[in-house]
Amino acid sequence: MGISILKKEFKISASQWFMISVMIVNAGNYIYNLVLGRWLGPSVFADVALLITLLLVLSFLAMTIQLLCAKFIIELPKDKLLNFKRVIYKYTLFVSAIIGLLCVFSSEFLQTIFQLNNKYVFYLFGFGVPIYFLMSVSRGLNQGNQEFVALSKSYLLEMFGRLLVTFFLIGFDIVEPTLAVALGILISFIFGLYPNQFTFSSLKEKSILSKLETKSIYSFLLITALYEGTQIIINNSDILIVKHFFNHNEAGLYASLALIGRVVYFVIWMLIMVLLPKVIQAKKEGENPQKILNSYLKFILVLTISLVTGCYLFPEIIIKLLFGEQYISLGFLLYKYALATSLFALANLFVYYFLSLSDYKPVIMAMVFGIAQVTLLINFHESLAQVVHIQIMLMAVLLICILFYNLKKRMKVNYK
Structure with a gap:
């Protein structure tokens, strides 16, 4: 039974469905962590928990983009929205590619400072960053338009994808636990892209916003990035x-x-x-x-x-x-x-x-x-x-x- 049918059957509003969905996502993420904690024991779970923490760090960075999209999709005039989407996708892909490369090239340093046995988990994180950031743009557009059903689908698919892939890899002992978790995170980003609004053809088209709009976007982006950085720290x-x-x-x-x-x-x-x-x-x-x-x-x-x-x-x-x-x-x-x-x-x-x-x-x-x-x-x-x-x-x-x-x-x- 689809989400739309459930909404009609039980008369659930879009925002209520989103809250229910996020409760399911949070419960799923908790089950994910609890199973790993019991399965692996404190010492191995420390390494796995580090990867989950790094995922949270990444999510706060991506939230900057999501909040930016949610705010300006409401505030900008309708005739400016298409240009806004194209500009955001271009800059997001550029910035996320840089962050991803930094993860890859600093893998040995990160491995040493966090006392991990495997540097390749940071390669997987690096590959996943652009996917995650593009997913966050789509989520921000859905959030700003209050399209909470589409937003719910993205979060649910990401969570279930991570659970299934990670437990399959660890359960059948295909790779060691830290790599299994990193692979699960990477593949879950691909699941979370649906429903996606990004197309590579949009990158080829020229898009220009006015100086006032650009200044407003940069100001909000800067302050939001600073706060999301603060949240990462706290x-x-x-x-x-x-x-x-x-x-x-x-x-x-x-x-x-x-x-x-x-x-x-x-x-x-x-x-x-x-x-x-x-x-x-x-x-x-x-x-x-x-x-x-x-x-x-x-x-x-x-x-x-x-x-x-x-x-x-x-x-x-x-x-x-x-x-x-x-x-x-x-x-x-x-x-x-x-x-x-x-x-x-x-x-x-x-x-x-x-x-x-x-x-x-x-x-x-x-x-x-x-x-x-x-x-x-x-x-x-x-x-x-x-x-x-x-x-x-x-x-x-x-x-x-x-x-x-x-x-x-x-x-x-x-x-x-």
Whole structure:
């Protein structure tokens, strides 16, 4: 039964279907990580978790392109949209090819710094970057047009492709686990291209945007790239630093802790994908976008409080159920990591909200705290507990700063 039939049968809106689909995708990705963690054990899982973390890093870079497309597909006049698509595809292919080549040529350096046994996983990543970035352009166009069914198909196909390929390669012992994961990631990008809007013939056609439009695009691209870079730092620097400074077993234990604690972040990301085009549309139509933010915020607060409370009350049960007995030694840190992630996820919701309104000050705030996190973790990492405590402190202060900023903006609007 197709998605369109399901929508008609159960009267599900496109945005609701997208949220359901992303929940399925997140569940699938969790199953993927949990199975690998139980299957491979902490030491090997540390290497696999590194590749998954690098995939998240790549996804944040690609999200810059996706958000750019989503924003300007709404804001630009209809007669400019075809030119915009052609220009974006050309620049995306060019930039992603450079990033891919950097992955390939720096493979030995990356292998050494992250203590991996195989440099060829970075070759596979390099080949996959252009495919992933082109996929992100299509996703951004679908997101901006609020074509959530097409967007859902892309995410579902990518997730199922990664699961099937990785488990097939490892299950039949065709290649060693790190290569199997890297191959699974690469092939999943090809699955995720559908439904694709890119054609090579579009690269041959000349496309020009006005200076004002180009300046607006570059400004948004720059600030979004900076923020996505900040998210990479805040979300993944702890895992990369732990992988570098701690032994394989401790790094594997920490990776499992991070995976459980980040549940709330991925749910909020799902909501942001729906929130962003609605906020941009509300601003365009002269409505108050704060009402949209408030409706999402209530649900997120309930979610974060429930997650942290559950991790505090039942840490050993959760870890044992998800990863097994061999990961249980870090149970005492689970609720603390969940708290750090929840604080950042809440701050992230506000930052994306202001970003969609072309208000970039919260982005600068997040950048400062991202740099502070890396600096502190590199200098203070005597234990895994200290790594988590530093993140709680920084994310709490970041959220407080952004809440004060939001309050100030609301008071200014009400005063007017």
